Amino acid sequence: MKARWIGCLVVLSYVLGFAAVGFSANYKPEYKMSIVVGPTTSWGMGGAKFAELVKERTNGRINIKVYYSGQLYAGKQTNEFLLLKQGVADFALGSTINWSPAVRELNLFALPFFFNGSYKALDAVESGDVGKKIFKILDEKGVVAMGWGENGFREITNSKRSVKKPADLNGLKIRVVGSPIFIDIFKSLGANPISMNWGEALSAFQAGTVDGQENPVTGIIIPYKLWQVNKYCTFWNYVIDPLILAVSKETWNAFDAKNQAIIRKAALDAARWQKKSAREGLEGSSDSLNILKQNGMDVYVLTAEDVKAFKDKVKPVYDRWVPEIGADLVQAAEKAVQSAERKAPAKRLPKK
Numbered sequence: 001m002k003a004r005w006i007g008c009l010v011v012l013s014y015v016l017g018f019a020a021v022g023f024s025a026n027y028k029p030e031y032k033m034s035i036v037v038g039p040t041t042s043w044g045m046g047g048a049k050f051a052e053l054v055k056e057r058t059n060g061r062i063n064i065k066v067y068y069s070g071q072l073y074a075g076k077q078t079n080e081f082l083l084l085k086q087g088v089a090d091f092a093l094g095s096t097i098n099w100s101p102a103v104r105e106l107n108l109f110a111l112p113f114f115f116n117g118s119y120k121a122l123d124a125v126e127s128g129d130v131g132k133k134i135f136k137i138l139d140e141k142g143v144v145a146m147g148w149g150e151n152g153f154r155e156i157t158n159s160k161r162s163v164k165k166p167a168d169l170n171g172l173k174i175r176v177v178g179s180p181i182f183i184d185i186f187k188s189l190g191a192n193p194i195s196m197n198w199g200e201a202l203s204a205f206q207a208g209t210v211d212g213q214e215n216p217v218t219g220i221i222i223p224y225k226l227w228q229v230n231k232y233c234t235f236w237n238y239v240i241d242p243l244i245l246a247v248s249k250e251t252w253n254a255f256d257a258k259n260q261a262i263i264r265k266a267a268l269d270a271a272r273w274q275k276k277s278a279r280e281g282l283e284g285s286s287d288s289l290n291i292l293k294q295n296g297m298d299v300y301v302l303t304a305e306d307v308k309a310f311k312d313k314v315k316p317v318y319d320r321w322v323p324e325i326g327a328d329l330v331q332a333a334e335k336a337v338q339s340a341e342r343k344a345p346a347k348r349l350p351k352k
């Protein structure tokens with residue numbers, strides 16, 4: 001009896017051992033994850049968190065290396081989605097702005113003043129039918145989206161003057177991401193938009209070849225210490241920059257169901273953690289406005305009336321981009337925004 005048991009165990013361990021070897025042989029030694037910014041941002045830390053959770057929960061079987069500051073792409077940051085689609089990057093925590101030239105529906109988040117600076121409205125859109133539809137569109141393009149992170153509402157900085165009304169932007173050279181809707185927005189406001197990668201933008205600010213830029217305060221302006229190059233900051237919450245944690249379909253399909261479940265859960269946990277830290281601020285303080293002031297910045301917060309003047313000016317952007325994004329999708333998002341705002345009036349721009 002005992003001998004039979006031992007025999008069974010020997011056979012079983014042989015089979016399991018063989019299976020394990022066959023199994024592990026399917027893993028790549030390293031999975032690549034693309035991130036456009038550096039490791040000190042909450043965006044970068046979100047990528048590290050995801051890699052860490054996956055490693056821990058698969059006992060080191062799935063090893064994801066995060067490539068920061070756009071190391072995986074030679075060329076434009078707006079090509080990141082293609083990297084993912086082609087499997088050059090296995091994973092990415094990517095900005096909807098960078099992916100929008102490849103997925104036109106993602107321009108929804110760049111419609112100026114659409115979300116009114118309201119996290120509630122944004123969350124309603126992301127977690128509702130519109131968010132699901134967007135994930136489905138990505139899936140059809142060969143990318144499996146797993147969770148929503150966040151870079152943040154984008155504010156504008158420059159080295160020349162305080163921006164309080166559209167005319168203050170006249171002729172200012174503003175660096176923007178190479179995504180066409182941003183060119184349209186800044187042209188409609190009378191500025192001179194210049195598109196370039198984030199990596200190149202930093203040296204352009206130092207050289208003074210551009211006057212300003214727009215990015216989230218906690219997400220980018222503070223970690224990159226932009227007060228060193230731009231004295232003026234205007235809080236206008238004009239667009240939101242959600243991040244999406246996603247995996248190339250090719251990579252995804254090579255994992256078995258058990259690993260897929262682990263990866264999906266890790267993505268949700270990491271994305272939730274990253275979004276929370278982006279909203280709270282990395283210093284453990286939500287008072288990003290004071291951090292800018294303490295570092296010598298002149299900060300102006302638009303009033304509701306100021307916002308109206310900017311909103312009127314960008315009307316042509318809606319005329320051109322709503323059909324491009326899809327009128328139905330924009331309308332569905334509008335409904336979600338309105339209903340979220342009825343339930344909980346938006347926490348507006350911070351007080352001066």
Ligand code: X2X
Nearest residue numbers: 036095097098177198215
């Ligand atoms: O390039 C930018 O401005 C950045 C870092 O915010 C994005 O990648 C969208």
